[in-house]
Ligand SMILES: [Zn+2]
């Protein structure tokens with residue numbers, strides 16, 4: 001059987017089931033939930049996988065979401081990939097895009113949300129009032145190719161970033177804290193944790209020693 005093209009739209013029943021689950025987990029129904037669900041279904045289909053991913057094939061995929069907004073939550077719920085399992089990564093580029101990498105084959109597909117879909121939404125849901133609600137409704141039934149630009153890409157993933165990787169814990173040579181996940185910073189004084197290396201995201205105001 002030949003693969004459906006980009007004029008394809010997945011079964012509405014599948015889309016709605018995943019959108020419902022995603023909005024419940026996310027806290028509200030929004031266009032981002034539908035975009036994340038549709039991107040997950042399309043990306044996984046192009047790699048030959050179902051959505052959500054089952055077991056054990058979920059171990060074969062790593063997802064990269066490029067925005068820290070609604071869509072990221074929907075990709076997690078729809079695909080089954082998780083930040084806490086290393087199978088979903090947040091690379092905050094501020095772009096409405098997600099890439100799925102198939103580890104066994106090394107193939108990776110990136111779905112970038114098309115801005116033109118916003119204008120097309122009215123035509124797919126003329127009965128709905130308000131741009132936001134119109135998009136939410138329309139994105140459920142719009143063909144894949146109108147929703148996303150599809151790119152086949154190459155993603156380099158370091159061994160310590162693979163899901164399930166357990167690189168050795170390394171003590172910081174200055175403060176002694178154990179650094180996990182290969183996140184040590186080499187220095188002249190030896191390996192440093194991010195805080196001692198001045199690479200932390202926070203600034204310590206006061207240290208409580210009592
Ligand atoms: Zn939202």
Ligand SMILES: [Zn+2]
Pocket residue numbers: 172173174175176177192193194195196197
């Ligand atoms: Zn340290």
